[in-house]
Amino acid sequence: MKLCCIGCGPGDPELITVKAVKILKEADVVFAPTSKQDKPSIALSIIKDYLFESKTKVVNLIFPMIKDRKSLQEHWRINADKIAKEVRKGKKVVYVTVGDPSLYSTWIYMHNELKNRYKEIEIEIVPGITSIFAFAAEAKMSLVEGDENLGIVPACYDINKVRQTAIACDTIVFLKDGRYFGSVIEMLKNLGFSKDSTLAIAEEVTTDNNTMSLYKLDEFQLENMEQQKYFSIMVVKKNAKQ
Ligand SMILES: C[S@@+](CC[C@H](N)C(=O)[O-])C[C@H]1O[C@@H](n2cnc3c(N)ncnc32)[C@H](O)[C@@H]1O
Numbered sequence: 001m002k003l004c005c006i007g008c009g010p011g012d013p014e015l016i017t018v019k020a021v022k023i024l025k026e027a028d029v030v031f032a033p034t035s036k037q038d039k040p041s042i043a044l045s046i047i048k049d050y051l052f053e054s055k056t057k058v059v060n061l062i063f064p065m066i067k068d069r070k071s072l073q074e075h076w077r078i079n080a081d082k083i084a085k086e087v088r089k090g091k092k093v094v095y096v097t098v099g100d101p102s103l104y105s106t107w108i109y110m111h112n113e114l115k116n117r118y119k120e121i122e123i124e125i126v127p128g129i130t131s132i133f134a135f136a137a138e139a140k141m142s143l144v145e146g147d148e149n150l151g152i153v154p155a156c157y158d159i160n161k162v163r164q165t166a167i168a169c170d171t172i173v174f175l176k177d178g179r180y181f182g183s184v185i186e187m188l189k190n191l192g193f194s195k196d197s198t199l200a201i202a203e204e205v206t207t208d209n210n211t212m213s214l215y216k217l218d219e220f221q222l223e224n225m226e227q228q229k230y231f232s233i234m235v236v237k238k239n240a241k242q
Contacts, residue, residue, distance in 0.1 A: 001121050003083060003093050003114065005107050005117065007128020008046040012206035016047065018241055020126045024050040025032045028091040031074040031083055033106040035065045042231075043096040059065050059086075061088045061104045072109075080113030087121050095179070099130040104154065104175060138212060141200065143235070144171050144207040159187065166191060171237045172213045178203065178228020188236060193217055198237040205231050 004023050009015035024030070024047055032041035041060050051058070061079040066072065087093045102106040102125075112119055132152065136143050144150045151169030153162050162184055166172050168199035174184055181201060188197070195218035202212045217236070 001087050001090070002124060002125045002170075003095065003121055004094045004126065005097065005101045006047070006106075007112070007130075008096050008098055009129040010099055010131045010133075010134035010206045011042075011046060011204060013046050013049060015129050015206055016050075017126060017128070019052050020128070020200045021077075023092075023126065024096075025052055025092040027051065027056050029059065030106075031059050031061050031079075031086075033063050033097060034060045035063060037062060041193045043098045046098070047096055053186045055070075061106075063109075075107040076113050078202075080110055080117065083110060084114060084118045084121060085131060087118075089117050096127070099126055099134075100128045101125050102127075103130050103132075107234045108198075112233070131175070131205060131233050132241065135182045135200075135235065136203050138202065138205050139200050139235070140212065141174070141198075141235070141237075148239075155184050163187060163191065164235070170239060172202075173233065174234040174236075177230050178232025178234070179230070181228055181232065181234045182222050182232070184215075186222060189217065193236070193238055197239075198235075200235045201228065201232065202234075203232045205233065212228070 006020045006023060032052065033045035034041040044058065061082065063075060081159065083093060095107060095110060097105045097107045111123065117210065148170035150171045151165040152173045153165040155162060155174040156177040166188055174181060195216060197217040199215045199217050199220055204210050
């Protein structure tokens with residue numbers, strides 16, 4: 001009894017591994033995360049053309065975007081039960097997730113549930129290209145070099161953690177919810193980041209809706225910033241050499 005989790009990459013269906021495509025073509029059941037009942041799964045939209053449509057059953061699993069831990073845990077339990085039920089039938093079952101499964105993915109909760117409650121299920125994880133590296137490729141930016149360090153932090157939770165990461169790292173990647181980027185940039189200015197620090201903001205990298213803006217920190221005007229989408233990434237390099 002085996003379940004395979006596949007990292008689907010950042011959005012371009014060609015940015016997925018050969019191994020992932022092979023597994024998807026053979027899948028009996030594909031589970032795909034979404035935040036609401038009627039909202040299409042982004043992971044599914046990336047890989048749908050690789051499925052053998054008449055054969056593969058697709059099931060959306062709901063992971064609501066809420067912070068109430070108890071309610072989240074209930075959703076994780078129900079979703080893991082649905083996956084386990086199909087695996088126990090002897091089906092080839094796949095869970096798909098955007099980017100890589102190890103980076104802020106719903107998969108992490110499924111993995112923990114299955115590991116704890118369905119020990120008999122073997123798990124395979126196929127890595128994917130994360131939004132971070134897809135962003136760096138599109139921006140043609142090296143994230144770190146020499147002795148520099150890199151911090152990754154979600155912008156939408158604890159602003160104190162954001163501040164500490166920014167202080168401690170040469171390059172900082174801010175993920176999860178571009179609507180918080182404006183307040184983070186103001187904080188960086190107040191932290192004394194050099195005026196020459198490079199700031200890059202991108203939305204939906206590797207898709208047709210991709211946008212990319214590059215600034216020097218002191219050029220950035222909050223009032224000119226457009227409302228960013230949830231699928232946005234912001235990178236700040238303190239000591240930009242280029
Ligand atoms: C729940 S996390 C999933 C991250 C994913 N596992 C990865 O490896 O990139 C979702 C966040 O990842 C970032 N993200 C994922 N795909 C993106 C894309 N194509 N363009 C910009 N940001 C993306 C955004 O910050 C978004 O809010």
